[in-house]
Amino acid sequence: MSKFLKGTLVLMAATLIVKILGFVNRIVIARLIGEEGVGLYMMVFPSFILVVTLTQMGLPVAISRSVAAAEARGDIAKMKRILAVSLSITLSLSLLFTPALLMMAPYLSKTLFTDPRTYYPLIAITPAIPVIAVSSVLRGYFQGRQNMKPAAYSQVLEQVVRIGLIALFTKQMLPHGIEYAAAGAMAAATCGELISLLYLLLMFRFNKTFLLRRRFFRAIRTGKETAKELFEVALPTTGSRLIGSLGWFFEPIVVTQSLAIAGVTAVVATKQYGVLTGYALPVMFLPSFVTLALSTSLVPAVSEAYAKKQYRLLEHRVQEALRFCLVTGGLSVLLLFLYAEPLMQFMYHSTNGARFIVLMAPFFLFYYYQGPLQAVLQALNLANAAMINSLIGVSVKLAVIFIFASQPQFGIYGAALGMAASILLVTLLHLATVFKKITLTLNVHQYAKFSFVMITSFFISRFLNGLWLDKAGSFTYLAAGAAASALCYFLLSLLLGLITKQDLSRMPLIKRFIK
Template structure:
């Protein structure tokens, strides 16, 4: 198995477990603080991600790319300078923006968000910023070395610690109000990230072959060339990420203010936003652990192939990643569409959010493609094009959200439609940009078969679940239905050669049957 696929599979396995643990966290939070509390949490979370994006400056991707290139030619001194420069930049920025967030938190909660209670989770999140700044540099180093195991273990550790603390922290704060409970959830996240950083630092100390403490300032002075290289990749990347984060930052503001125009009260708007972004969207984003894993592995893999001018290898790896996203994303879409109601009832004790899933699920196939395409653009030094694409998508998304959510007949559903419009537009723009650089064959027949299979599997499973399995209790009925759907889906894909014998042989527990 290639290093690219092996690294991707390690991250996928860890990502899947991490997402499952993350869902346990969300379920605990949702059942303890309800829709309104989740709304407070989700309204402030984009602010945290915006600050983290600023402090990281796109460096994790740049570090991964440059470390991979330096390692390929055996330049270990350059790797050392890359680490020194990156740590200096991220630490400096985090020490600037963390106090700024503390100072401006009251203003943000009072004037931008419609609910002043958001100040408590805003303040609780601030310690996480420098922690993530340091861990992102170390994670980028490991990814550049194509050593995915430390990053995977750190993700698992963070979720385990968080899930161990969140019930205690949230439960302790609930009597004081849901705003304090939401802040308690943020504190649990901070401690989880801290434990993850401690492990990453331990793994770095154990595996690294260089001593970055030796002549730190001297290495920093010598690293002017590396700083220029890092910024040449990171600044355009940061611009692209910044557009997305700014759009996400303004999203709860635009949504809640649009709902107020539509006649919805502030408290109800917070609850509705909580259902959309805290209940429905996390399920729709679940398969992104696959796309994130592929994207993380694609950056150094494509960079290495591009440096060696192996264009056939670049196309093969991209086609491989996109087909994998199509197969796994399609399974997720059909599962979520068919079982939206029982899944929401099982996890949150309510079917609220199921309508959002049914409405938005088919369009999220575009989102599952977006990660690998973005990674390829970064690896090919086309981050500027990605920035332009993201800017267009973000602007259109906010315009559509305001246009639809402010109308009573759409309401919060208009916000959901605006989100998918932005996703589809950015994905198509990314794909068009990649095609200009990497000539690719588009297998139309493959997509026709895929669409037909999804319809057949969905219709058949709905008939089975609602008619033949109706007398069975909900939990075993759901389990049987999901197993049946998965087996039928994979069987038809194998028959249509969308899943091949070679793919199955790569799976450790399956290859022995072939």
């Protein structure tokens, strides 16, 4: 097995584990601090992510590329300059933005979030910013050397430490108030990031081929060309992510301000936002790890076919990817729509988020399409178009949230409608952009078959669930019902050709989309 393939498999396995652990982390937080505490947590988190994005400036990707090129030439001095310049940039930015966030915390909490209690979790998470700044540089360095294990293991370690400390910190702080418990959860995240950084530093010490501390400042002074080279890659890369982070930053602000106009108190708004973003959304985002893995494989496959002008092969690969997303995404939507209440009860010991899942699940079929379409746009050198589509989607989302959430008859459901509208719009814009660039046939028969499978599976599932609904406990009903629905969906998809025999023989191998 090649070094590249081995590293990719390690990183993909770690990504899946991290996603699962991250989901467990959210369940633990929800059970310990409840809807109101989760609301405080989720209001603060987008601000933190925005500052982290500004601090990183897309440098991890640029570092990875530059280190790989320097190692291929055996240029150790260049690798040292890359690390020195990257660390100086990210640390300088973190020393600028960290105090800025601390100074803005009172204004953000009292005025923009309309809930002064968000001040404490915001203060608790801020110290993680410089820690993540250094960690991102080291991860980029290791990935550039095609050594994926330190970066992968550090992410797993960070999640494990966070989950372990959340229970300890929140239980200690809960008697002092829900805001202190939320701050305890944020402090656990900060500790997890710190342990992750210590592990990366230890691995760097064992694996380095040079002494970074020797002539460190001289490497910075002579690194102007290196900095220019890094930013040429970093700035375009960070565009879409920055737009997403800005949209996420403004989201809780627009939601809370809109709900205040609708007459909802700050405490109730915090609780409702916590149910939507901390309970319902993570459940709907979880199945996307399948399309994420597919997107990773799709970029080089589409790039290769497009470069060789093999347009029939290109269309085949894109159609196969979209069919796979349609089938897997359809099953996810069916199960989420049918079993929202028992699923939420099983995970969170509360069914409050089920209403949002029922409302938004059909729109998430388009979200599962979004990843592969974004990958196709990147492969076709249309990253700028994808960024513009994302900007339009963010703007529409915030506008719809403000219009509907400020109306008493909609309230927090206006926020859910805004998110759903954004998902639908961005996916359609991505699809339209792809249609403009390449010839892509719209397979009407395939979508007709899919609609028949979804509708038939839904009614069969409802009929079967009615037979044992009163005869089983919540978990038994969930397990039996979900298994029956999935089996029905699978058999109908196989019968109508949405799933082929070739799919069954190759399903364990994601590489089937690039053959």
